[in-house]
Amino acid sequence: MELAAARELWRPEPGWLNTASYGLPPQPAWDAMQAALADWRVGRTSWEGWDESVGRSRAAFARLVGVPAADVTIGAAASQVLAPLAAALPDGARVLAPVEEFTSNLFPYLAQAGRGVRVRTVPAADLAGAVDASTDLVAFSLVQSATGAVAAYDETVAAARAHGALVAVDATQACGWLPFSAAAADAVVVAAYKWLMAPRGVAFGYFAPELRERMTPSAAGWYAGASVHDSYYGPPLRLASDARRFDISPAWLNWVGAAPALELLAEVGVAAVYAYDVDLANRFLVGLGRPPGDSAIVTVDAPGARERLAAAGIRAAVRDGRVRASFHLYSTVDDVDLALAALT
Template identity: 75%
Template sequence: MDLDEARKLWHPEPGWLNTASYGLPAEPTWTALQEALAQWRVGRNAIELWNESAERSRAAFARLVGVPAGDVAIGSTVSQLLAPVAAALPPGARVVVPEVEFISNLFPWLAQAERGVEVRTVPLEKLVDAIDDGTDLVAFSLVQSADGRIAPYDEIVAAARAHGALVSVDATQGCGWLPFDARRADAVVVGAYKWLTAPRGVALGYLAPGLRDRMRPDAAGWFAGGDPNGSYYGPPLRLADDARRFDISPAWFCYVGAAPALELVAEIGVPAIRDHDVALANRFLDGLGRPPGESAIVTVDVPGAEEKLERAGVRAAVRAGRVRASFHVYSSEEDVDLALNALAG
């Protein structure tokens, strides 16, 4: 689908520059949710349709990041999907993480301290050099939540492979606008309510087969069964033989909205979205006399910026003491100019 045509499916109020906090639903997502709520309200049996949305979401995510659908697990949060990865680390393992890393990609590793797992934090720009023969896993965000910096994905993976370390990536702030090859990592997890514009409560994760062999599905329920509809009662343990064994039962309405959202992003194409988003981010930077960048998320330190933007009806965020603006498919040049005029005032 052409990007200009797709943009007509969103209806934001002017001044929404905060997709890094949460994305806005396109018409297909909004409509699917209303239909599901109407079905629920009157007791129309639509469970199979709702469950099908989870499978559609899995397939669309796999297509977006270039992996087989069988290597994708579904859940509700990034930390929940990372928990069995962290639990699979051997006692005394060493993990390297950027020092300003979002908590969902930090607490799961720190929670293993009682088993002797050691977490070392370093500046993002020093992450590659910090990976050595004593490193068991390197965990990082593809795009940093605090300031929009893009991690040197290929360099980090190469360093990890050179030292026999696993690679775990939180792609929440990148997936949907930044193309990347998930197959290069061992785990790639995404909260889908930001750049994938799904409802909050949807998370998806690529789990490489070699990593899955080390992991134990401690949260396994009926949806992790090889045949979920045949896994309602009684032993024996009969789990799926792929990443689905790490599924949790899908939050129905979240996935009802997620399926059309992910399918629309895949149909538009991530490269086209990147070009649009980054062009708007650079228009914003240029208006402030700053050099261009490569990210859809930018942070600026302008005196009184938060108050000026708020008075003008521009919704952005404040992270680490700086204003964070984020630009997505439904953002426009008018949104950018509205923000620039507010900051100039």
């Protein structure tokens, strides 16, 4: 589907510039979820139909980040997906992360302090240069949520590889608009309710096969079984041989809403979304006298921004006088110009 045709699948109220907080569902996702809710309300169907959305979502996510679906696990939140990786770190392991890192990709490792796991933080711009022989894992966000800064992905991965360190990437603020290959890292986690425009409670993880061999699926239940329908009761342990062994039982209705949104993004192509989103972000930056950038998330200083944006009907994140505006498929030139008029 062409991007222009895809954009007709949203009818947002003007002024939503806050996808970095949560994304808006396209019409097919909204319709699918409403139909499932109606069926649930009256007991019209069984759960197996809803469950098909999990497989569809997994396949679409794998396509978006360039990995086999067999290497993708599903979950509910970024930190939950990362938990088995943190637990698999050896006693006394050393983790390197940006000081600005979002805690979903920090707390799982900090929680291992009782085993001697230590986390060292440095400014994000210094991350690649700070990797050394003592580093066991480098953890960072592909796009920083507060500022929109895009990490030096290739450079940081290369530095980690040169020192034999693992790489764990939180791509929550990148996946859906920024093209990248998850396979360059060892682990990539994404909470899907932002740029993938799924309901909250949907998350994905890519785990490289070599990494999975070190990890224990401690949260395994029936949904992690080699055959889900043969895993309802009793021993022995019979887990899937691929990344599904780290799946948790899905909240089905959320996945019903996720599958159409991810499939639409995969059909349009992330490269086209990148060009559209960043072009709007740069229109916003240039309109405020700032140089253009390479991110769909931008942060600018604007005194009195909260009141001025609210009066204009613009919904963006404002913290300590700094505006974080984020632009996605349903954002428009009119949205940008309305925000500029309010701030200038």
